[in-house]
Amino acid sequence: MNKTKIGIIGCGNISGIYFQNLTQTFVNTEVYACADIVTERAKEAADKYGIHKVLTTEELLQDPAVEIVVNLTIPKVHFDVCKAALLAGKHVYVEKPLSLTLEQGRELLQLAKERNRMVGCAPDTFLGGGLQTCRKLIDDGFIGTPIGGTAFLVNHGHEGWHPDPEFYYQAGGGPMFDMGPYYLTALVSLLGEADTVCGMTKVSFPERTITSTKKFGQVIKVEIPTHVAGTIQFKNGALVNMITSFDVWGSNLPRIEIYGTLGTLLVPDPNTFGGPVFLKMAHGTEFKEIPLTHIYQENSRGIGVADMAYCVQNGGVNRASGELANHVLELMHAFHISSDSQTYYKLASTCSQPTPLPLHLVKGYVK
Numbered sequence: 457m458n459k460t461k462i463g464i465i466g467c468g469n470i471s472g473i474y475f476q477n478l479t480q481t482f483v484n485t486e487v488y489a490c491a492d493i494v495t496e497r498a499k500e501a502a503d504k505y506g507i508h509k510v511l512t513t514e515e516l517l518q519d520p521a522v523e524i525v526v527n528l529t530i531p532k533v534h535f536d537v538c539k540a541a542l543l544a545g546k547h548v549y550v551e552k553p554l555s556l557t558l559e560q561g562r563e564l565l566q567l568a569k570e571r572n573r574m575v576g577c578a579p580d581t582f583l584g585g586g587l588q589t590c591r592k593l594i595d596d597g598f599i600g601t602p603i604g605g606t607a608f609l610v611n612h613g614h615e616g617w618h619p620d621p622e623f624y625y626q627a628g629g630g631p632m633f634d635m636g637p638y639y640l641t642a643l644v645s646l647l648g649e650a651d652t653v654c655g656m657t658k659v660s661f662p663e664r665t666i667t668s669t670k671k672f673g674q675v676i677k678v679e680i681p682t683h684v685a686g687t688i689q690f691k692n693g694a695l696v697n698m699i700t701s702f703d704v705w706g707s708n709l710p711r712i713e714i715y716g717t718l719g720t721l722l723v724p725d726p727n728t729f730g731g732p733v734f735l736k737m738a739h740g741t742e743f744k745e746i747p748l749t750h751i752y753q754e755n756s757r758g759i760g761v762a763d764m765a766y767c768v769q770n771g772g773v774n775r776a777s778g779e780l781a782n783h784v785l786e787l788m789h790a791f792h793i794s795s796d797s798q799t800y801y802k803l804a805s806t807c808s809q810p811t812p813l814p815l816h817l818v819k820g821y822v823k
Contacts, residue, residue, distance in 0.1 A: 459486035460765035463516045463546075465537055466528030467492040467501040470551060473757045474526060475505040482762035483820040484769065491516045513537070517544040523768055524549060526761055531628055535560040538575070542567045547768060549576035549761045552637040554781040556628045558789055561782040562805075568778060574767060575778025579638050580760030582645040583775060583813055583822075584729025585753035590714070590721055591646055591812050592749050598735060599716025602647055605696040607639045608709040613682070613702035619670040624702070630680040631700035632788050635727065639698065640784045642712060642726035647690045648809040649783060653801045655686030655791030660703040686791050698791075729756050751817050763822045770823075779807040 462478055462485055464471060478485045489509035492498040498510045509519070516522060517540055525541040527534060527550040535555040541548040542564065554577045555561045568575045581587065594602060609631060614621035623629050644650065660683055664676040682702040689695055699709075712723035722734035722743060730753035734743040752759060760776030767774045783805045790801040813822065 457483055458769055459484055460768050461486050461488035461521050461523050462526055462761065462765075463489045463491070463511075463519065463522035463524070464501075464526045464528060465491045465513055465516060467494075467497040468528065471501060471528050473755055474528065474761070475501055475507075477756060477758035478526075478761060479505045481756070481820055482758065482765075482822070484765045484822075485758075485762050488521055489516050489519060517541055517546065522546060524761065524764060527551065531556060535564065538564050539567065542571050542573055542575075545571065545573070547574045547576075547764060549764055549776075550578070552578045552781070553633060553788070554778065554785050558786055561785045565778050565782055574764055574774055575781070576760050576764045576774050576776045577778060577781030578757070578760060578776065579641050579726070580757065580763075580776045581638060581726055581729055582642050582810070583752060583759045583763070584756060585748040585750040586724040586729060586731045586733060587642055587645060587726065588750035588752075588813050589731070589733050589746060589748045590723050593721060593733070593735060593746065594646055594714065594716070595812065598719060598737070599714065599721050600718030600738075602692060602694040602714055602716050604694050605643070605647070605712065605714040606710065607643060607696060607698040607712045608707070609635045609639060609711075610699060610701040610704035610707045610709060612705050613664065615664045615666045615668065615676065617668050619668055621664075621666060621668065622676050625664060625676050625678045625680060625682070627679055630682060630684070631702045632684045632791055636700055636788045637784055638726040639700070639712065640787050641780065642723065643688070643696060644780060644783060644807065645810050646714060646723070647692060647694050647696075649691050649807050650688050650787055650803055651691045652689040652803065653686055653787065653790035653794050655684065655794035655801070657681035657684045657792055657795040659683075681792065681795070684791050684795075686794065688787065729753055749815060750813055751819055752813075759822060766823050773808070775810040777807065777810070779805070780810060783807040
Protein backbone atom coordinates (compact mmCIF):
# COMPACT_ATOMS: atom_id res chain seq x y z
CA MET A 457 0.00 0.00 0.00
CA ASN A 458 1.18 3.52 -0.77
CA LYS A 459 1.98 5.55 2.33
CA THR A 460 1.36 9.29 2.55
CA LYS A 461 4.42 11.07 3.91
CA ILE A 462 3.73 13.05 7.09
CA GLY A 463 5.77 15.87 8.62
CA ILE A 464 5.06 16.56 12.31
CA ILE A 465 5.74 20.04 13.70
CA GLY A 466 5.72 20.12 17.50
CA CYS A 467 7.13 17.22 19.50
CA GLY A 468 5.67 17.99 22.94
CA ASN A 469 3.49 15.86 25.21
CA ILE A 470 0.58 15.27 22.83
CA SER A 471 2.87 14.21 20.00
CA GLY A 472 3.70 10.79 21.41
CA ILE A 473 0.36 9.19 20.60
CA TYR A 474 0.44 10.68 17.09
CA PHE A 475 3.94 9.33 16.45
CA GLN A 476 2.91 5.94 17.81
CA ASN A 477 -0.27 5.55 15.80
CA LEU A 478 0.99 7.09 12.56
CA THR A 479 4.06 4.84 12.58
CA GLN A 480 2.63 1.66 14.09
CA THR A 481 -1.18 1.54 13.70
CA PHE A 482 -2.31 3.07 10.42
CA VAL A 483 -1.10 1.34 7.28
CA ASN A 484 -1.30 4.33 4.92
CA THR A 485 0.88 6.84 6.80
CA GLU A 486 4.63 7.31 7.08
CA VAL A 487 6.07 9.90 9.45
CA TYR A 488 8.84 11.10 7.21
CA ALA A 489 10.13 14.11 9.18
CA CYS A 490 9.65 16.01 12.43
CA ALA A 491 10.52 19.45 13.77
CA ASP A 492 10.37 21.33 17.06
CA ILE A 493 11.64 24.67 18.37
CA VAL A 494 13.61 22.55 20.85
CA THR A 495 15.73 20.49 18.48
CA GLU A 496 16.55 17.90 21.12
CA ARG A 497 12.87 17.02 21.50
CA ALA A 498 12.61 16.35 17.77
CA LYS A 499 15.74 14.21 17.87
CA GLU A 500 14.37 12.17 20.78
CA ALA A 501 11.12 11.56 18.92
CA ALA A 502 12.98 10.60 15.75
CA ASP A 503 15.15 8.12 17.64
CA LYS A 504 12.19 6.59 19.48
CA TYR A 505 9.90 6.19 16.46
CA GLY A 506 12.42 5.70 13.67
CA ILE A 507 11.76 8.98 11.85
CA HIS A 508 13.86 9.54 8.75
CA LYS A 509 14.57 13.28 9.10
CA VAL A 510 14.89 15.87 11.84
CA LEU A 511 14.40 19.30 10.28
CA THR A 512 13.71 22.89 11.17
CA THR A 513 10.13 24.00 10.66
CA GLU A 514 11.05 25.90 7.51
CA GLU A 515 12.99 22.93 6.12
CA LEU A 516 10.05 20.62 6.78
CA LEU A 517 7.59 22.98 5.10
CA GLN A 518 9.81 23.24 2.02
CA ASP A 519 10.63 19.52 1.73
CA PRO A 520 8.84 18.32 -1.43
CA ALA A 521 8.41 14.81 -0.02
CA VAL A 522 6.12 15.97 2.81
CA GLU A 523 2.47 15.75 1.75
CA ILE A 524 0.63 16.38 5.05
CA VAL A 525 1.88 18.64 7.83
CA VAL A 526 0.60 17.65 11.27
CA ASN A 527 0.64 20.81 13.39
CA LEU A 528 0.99 19.99 17.11
CA THR A 529 2.22 23.40 18.21
CA ILE A 530 0.65 25.53 20.96
CA PRO A 531 -2.76 27.08 20.12
CA LYS A 532 -1.55 30.65 19.68
CA VAL A 533 0.61 29.65 16.69
CA HIS A 534 -1.83 27.14 15.14
CA PHE A 535 -2.90 29.69 12.55
CA ASP A 536 0.61 30.80 11.59
CA VAL A 537 1.91 27.26 11.09
CA CYS A 538 -1.22 26.11 9.23
CA LYS A 539 -1.06 29.12 6.92
CA ALA A 540 2.62 28.55 6.23
CA ALA A 541 1.93 24.88 5.44
CA LEU A 542 -0.84 25.74 2.99
CA LEU A 543 1.31 28.40 1.32
CA ALA A 544 4.02 25.75 0.94
CA GLY A 545 1.55 23.55 -0.92
CA LYS A 546 0.91 21.04 1.89
CA HIS A 547 -2.27 19.60 3.29
CA VAL A 548 -2.42 20.37 7.01
CA TYR A 549 -3.95 18.70 10.06
CA VAL A 550 -3.85 20.65 13.33
CA GLU A 551 -4.53 19.93 16.97
CA LYS A 552 -7.57 21.72 18.38
CA PRO A 553 -8.56 24.48 18.07
CA LEU A 554 -8.30 25.30 14.38
CA SER A 555 -7.30 28.88 15.29
CA LEU A 556 -8.00 31.35 18.06
CA THR A 557 -10.21 33.75 16.10
CA LEU A 558 -13.08 33.40 13.67
CA GLU A 559 -11.25 35.51 11.12
CA GLN A 560 -8.25 33.18 11.20
CA GLY A 561 -10.41 30.11 10.75
CA ARG A 562 -12.15 31.58 7.73
CA GLU A 563 -8.82 32.65 6.22
CA LEU A 564 -7.40 29.13 6.46
CA LEU A 565 -10.43 27.59 4.75
CA GLN A 566 -10.33 30.17 1.97
CA LEU A 567 -6.59 29.66 1.44
CA ALA A 568 -7.04 25.88 1.37
CA LYS A 569 -9.77 26.26 -1.25
CA GLU A 570 -7.58 28.52 -3.37
CA ARG A 571 -4.62 26.12 -3.12
CA ASN A 572 -6.75 22.99 -3.60
CA ARG A 573 -5.48 21.57 -0.31
CA MET A 574 -7.24 19.94 2.62
CA VAL A 575 -7.41 21.16 6.20
CA GLY A 576 -8.10 18.76 9.05
CA CYS A 577 -8.36 19.31 12.77
CA ALA A 578 -8.61 17.46 16.04
CA PRO A 579 -10.43 16.14 17.88
CA ASP A 580 -10.89 12.90 15.97
CA THR A 581 -12.34 11.08 18.98
CA PHE A 582 -15.74 11.11 17.25
CA LEU A 583 -14.29 8.44 14.93
CA GLY A 584 -13.77 6.10 17.88
CA GLY A 585 -15.87 3.03 18.55
CA GLY A 586 -17.96 4.70 21.26
CA LEU A 587 -19.21 7.71 19.33
CA GLN A 588 -19.48 5.77 16.08
CA THR A 589 -21.78 3.32 17.88
CA CYS A 590 -23.90 6.28 19.04
CA ARG A 591 -24.01 7.64 15.51
CA LYS A 592 -25.22 4.28 14.18
CA LEU A 593 -27.94 4.03 16.84
CA ILE A 594 -29.22 7.51 15.92
CA ASP A 595 -28.98 6.91 12.17
CA ASP A 596 -30.79 3.58 12.51
CA GLY A 597 -33.68 5.23 14.36
CA PHE A 598 -33.28 3.64 17.78
CA ILE A 599 -34.16 6.90 19.58
CA GLY A 600 -36.51 8.18 16.89
CA THR A 601 -36.16 11.83 15.92
CA PRO A 602 -33.60 13.69 18.08
CA ILE A 603 -35.35 16.44 20.01
CA GLY A 604 -32.70 17.57 22.50
CA GLY A 605 -29.75 16.78 24.66
CA THR A 606 -27.35 17.86 27.36
CA ALA A 607 -23.57 18.28 27.44
CA PHE A 608 -21.66 18.96 30.63
CA LEU A 609 -17.98 19.48 31.42
CA VAL A 610 -17.59 20.81 34.96
CA ASN A 611 -14.57 20.78 37.27
CA HIS A 612 -12.49 23.22 39.28
CA GLY A 613 -9.78 23.99 36.77
CA HIS A 614 -6.09 23.32 36.50
CA GLU A 615 -4.25 25.25 39.19
CA GLY A 616 -4.28 22.33 41.61
CA TRP A 617 -2.43 19.88 39.37
CA HIS A 618 -1.07 21.50 36.19
CA PRO A 619 2.55 22.74 36.38
CA ASP A 620 1.81 25.77 34.17
CA PRO A 621 -1.92 26.53 34.49
CA GLU A 622 -1.84 30.24 33.58
CA PHE A 623 -2.91 29.74 29.95
CA TYR A 624 -6.25 28.22 30.96
CA TYR A 625 -7.32 31.55 32.51
CA GLN A 626 -6.08 33.83 29.73
CA ALA A 627 -7.52 34.84 26.35
CA GLY A 628 -7.83 31.70 24.24
CA GLY A 629 -8.28 29.56 27.35
CA GLY A 630 -11.26 28.93 29.57
CA PRO A 631 -13.41 25.81 29.80
CA MET A 632 -15.16 26.28 26.47
CA PHE A 633 -11.97 26.62 24.43
CA ASP A 634 -10.11 23.99 26.45
CA MET A 635 -12.51 21.04 26.26
CA GLY A 636 -15.42 22.43 24.26
CA PRO A 637 -14.01 21.11 20.96
CA TYR A 638 -14.47 17.50 22.13
CA TYR A 639 -18.07 18.02 23.16
CA LEU A 640 -19.12 20.22 20.27
CA THR A 641 -17.44 18.04 17.64
CA ALA A 642 -19.21 15.01 19.11
CA LEU A 643 -22.56 16.82 19.01
CA VAL A 644 -22.15 17.97 15.40
CA SER A 645 -21.05 14.47 14.37
CA LEU A 646 -24.21 13.02 15.96
CA LEU A 647 -26.79 15.72 15.14
CA GLY A 648 -25.43 17.67 12.19
CA GLU A 649 -24.65 21.36 11.97
CA ALA A 650 -25.85 23.91 14.50
CA ASP A 651 -27.98 26.97 13.76
CA THR A 652 -28.29 29.28 16.79
CA VAL A 653 -26.69 29.72 20.22
CA CYS A 654 -27.95 31.47 23.33
CA GLY A 655 -25.16 31.79 25.89
CA MET A 656 -24.37 33.30 29.27
CA THR A 657 -20.94 33.49 30.91
CA LYS A 658 -19.35 34.61 34.16
CA VAL A 659 -16.14 34.70 36.17
CA SER A 660 -16.81 33.26 39.61
CA PHE A 661 -13.25 33.60 40.96
CA PRO A 662 -11.35 36.67 39.62
CA GLU A 663 -8.07 35.26 40.97
CA ARG A 664 -6.71 31.72 41.20
CA THR A 665 -3.91 30.57 43.50
CA ILE A 666 -1.68 27.86 42.10
CA THR A 667 -1.31 24.90 44.44
CA SER A 668 0.63 22.57 42.13
CA THR A 669 4.28 22.14 43.07
CA LYS A 670 6.16 24.03 40.37
CA LYS A 671 4.55 27.46 40.96
CA PHE A 672 2.93 26.92 44.35
CA GLY A 673 1.44 30.12 45.78
CA GLN A 674 1.51 32.20 42.60
CA VAL A 675 -1.71 34.10 41.85
CA ILE A 676 -3.35 34.08 38.43
CA LYS A 677 -5.54 36.96 37.26
CA VAL A 678 -8.51 35.42 35.44
CA GLU A 679 -9.05 37.05 32.03
CA ILE A 680 -11.73 34.85 30.47
CA PRO A 681 -15.12 33.51 31.61
CA THR A 682 -14.77 30.31 33.60
CA HIS A 683 -18.44 29.32 33.71
CA VAL A 684 -20.14 29.14 30.31
CA ALA A 685 -23.73 27.97 29.92
CA GLY A 686 -26.31 28.08 27.17
CA THR A 687 -28.39 26.33 24.56
CA ILE A 688 -27.61 25.25 21.01
CA GLN A 689 -30.39 24.87 18.47
CA PHE A 690 -29.36 22.48 15.71
CA LYS A 691 -30.69 22.71 12.18
CA ASN A 692 -32.59 19.46 12.72
CA GLY A 693 -34.51 21.22 15.52
CA ALA A 694 -32.80 19.55 18.49
CA LEU A 695 -32.08 21.79 21.50
CA VAL A 696 -28.97 20.94 23.53
CA ASN A 697 -28.21 22.53 26.90
CA MET A 698 -24.49 22.86 27.59
CA ILE A 699 -22.32 23.89 30.54
CA THR A 700 -18.54 24.12 30.60
CA SER A 701 -17.03 25.30 33.87
CA PHE A 702 -13.81 25.60 35.85
CA ASP A 703 -15.81 26.83 38.88
CA VAL A 704 -17.41 23.61 40.14
CA TRP A 705 -15.96 21.61 43.05
CA GLY A 706 -17.88 18.44 42.30
CA SER A 707 -20.71 17.08 40.19
CA ASN A 708 -22.63 13.93 39.24
CA LEU A 709 -23.68 15.35 35.87
CA PRO A 710 -23.41 13.09 32.81
CA ARG A 711 -21.10 13.86 29.90
CA ILE A 712 -23.55 13.89 26.96
CA GLU A 713 -27.12 12.65 26.64
CA ILE A 714 -29.19 12.69 23.45
CA TYR A 715 -33.01 12.62 23.70
CA GLY A 716 -35.28 11.36 20.94
CA THR A 717 -38.95 10.71 20.35
CA LEU A 718 -38.42 6.98 20.98
CA GLY A 719 -35.64 6.84 23.53
CA THR A 720 -32.58 8.28 25.28
CA LEU A 721 -28.93 7.68 24.47
CA LEU A 722 -26.12 8.06 27.03
CA VAL A 723 -22.97 9.04 25.13
CA PRO A 724 -19.48 8.21 26.45
CA ASP A 725 -16.84 10.79 27.36
CA PRO A 726 -16.08 12.55 24.04
CA ASN A 727 -12.42 12.90 25.07
CA THR A 728 -12.08 9.13 24.67
CA PHE A 729 -12.48 6.66 21.82
CA GLY A 730 -14.35 3.87 23.61
CA GLY A 731 -17.57 3.37 25.58
CA PRO A 732 -19.68 2.67 27.42
CA VAL A 733 -22.88 3.42 25.49
CA PHE A 734 -26.31 3.06 27.15
CA LEU A 735 -29.76 3.14 25.55
CA LYS A 736 -33.24 3.36 27.07
CA MET A 737 -36.10 2.75 24.68
CA ALA A 738 -39.56 4.28 24.99
CA HIS A 739 -41.56 2.50 27.69
CA GLY A 740 -38.47 0.55 28.72
CA THR A 741 -37.72 0.13 32.39
CA GLU A 742 -33.96 0.66 32.41
CA PHE A 743 -30.89 1.68 30.45
CA LYS A 744 -29.10 -1.17 28.72
CA GLU A 745 -25.45 -1.16 27.72
CA ILE A 746 -25.01 -1.51 23.97
CA PRO A 747 -22.04 -3.48 22.61
CA LEU A 748 -19.82 -1.23 20.51
CA THR A 749 -20.33 -1.67 16.79
CA HIS A 750 -17.02 -0.18 15.61
CA ILE A 751 -13.31 -0.67 16.24
CA TYR A 752 -10.82 2.02 17.36
CA GLN A 753 -11.95 1.84 20.97
CA GLU A 754 -8.44 2.48 22.35
CA ASN A 755 -6.55 5.78 22.10
CA SER A 756 -6.52 6.22 18.32
CA ARG A 757 -5.49 9.86 17.99
CA GLY A 758 -4.21 10.30 14.49
CA ILE A 759 -7.11 8.48 12.84
CA GLY A 760 -8.16 11.85 11.44
CA VAL A 761 -4.72 12.14 9.80
CA ALA A 762 -4.99 8.61 8.39
CA ASP A 763 -8.43 9.47 7.01
CA MET A 764 -6.96 12.59 5.38
CA ALA A 765 -4.13 10.48 3.95
CA TYR A 766 -6.69 8.17 2.37
CA CYS A 767 -8.34 11.19 0.72
CA VAL A 768 -4.97 12.47 -0.52
CA GLN A 769 -4.43 9.14 -2.26
CA ASN A 770 -7.97 8.35 -3.39
CA GLY A 771 -10.01 11.56 -3.34
CA GLY A 772 -12.99 12.33 -1.15
CA VAL A 773 -13.69 14.53 1.87
CA ASN A 774 -11.83 13.95 5.11
CA ARG A 775 -14.10 13.45 8.09
CA ALA A 776 -12.25 15.58 10.67
CA SER A 777 -12.39 18.44 8.20
CA GLY A 778 -11.49 22.08 8.38
CA GLU A 779 -15.14 22.96 7.78
CA LEU A 780 -16.18 20.90 10.81
CA ALA A 781 -13.44 22.47 12.95
CA ASN A 782 -14.35 25.98 11.81
CA HIS A 783 -18.01 25.35 12.66
CA VAL A 784 -16.95 24.18 16.12
CA LEU A 785 -14.69 27.23 16.48
CA GLU A 786 -17.62 29.52 15.71
CA LEU A 787 -19.83 27.60 18.17
CA MET A 788 -17.32 28.21 20.96
CA HIS A 789 -17.15 31.90 20.20
CA ALA A 790 -20.93 32.01 19.86
CA PHE A 791 -21.50 31.34 23.57
CA HIS A 792 -19.27 34.27 24.52
CA ILE A 793 -20.60 36.63 21.83
CA SER A 794 -24.21 35.82 22.74
CA SER A 795 -23.50 36.52 26.39
CA ASP A 796 -21.64 39.77 25.72
CA SER A 797 -24.30 41.09 23.34
CA GLN A 798 -27.27 39.61 25.24
CA THR A 799 -28.68 38.32 21.94
CA TYR A 800 -29.08 35.02 20.14
CA TYR A 801 -26.11 34.27 17.89
CA LYS A 802 -26.87 32.92 14.40
CA LEU A 803 -24.01 30.85 13.02
CA ALA A 804 -22.59 31.89 9.67
CA SER A 805 -20.44 28.81 9.05
CA THR A 806 -21.73 25.55 7.66
CA CYS A 807 -20.39 22.02 7.50
CA SER A 808 -21.54 18.64 6.32
CA GLN A 809 -22.18 16.01 8.97
CA PRO A 810 -19.15 13.70 8.77
CA THR A 811 -19.90 10.37 7.14
CA PRO A 812 -19.74 7.46 9.60
CA LEU A 813 -16.95 4.92 9.47
CA PRO A 814 -17.86 1.61 7.86
CA LEU A 815 -18.56 -1.43 9.98
CA HIS A 816 -16.13 -4.36 10.05
CA LEU A 817 -12.98 -2.33 9.46
CA VAL A 818 -9.66 -4.05 9.94
CA LYS A 819 -7.42 -2.25 12.42
CA GLY A 820 -5.09 0.12 10.63
CA TYR A 821 -7.59 1.00 7.90
CA VAL A 822 -10.13 3.83 7.75
CA LYS A 823 -12.12 3.04 4.59
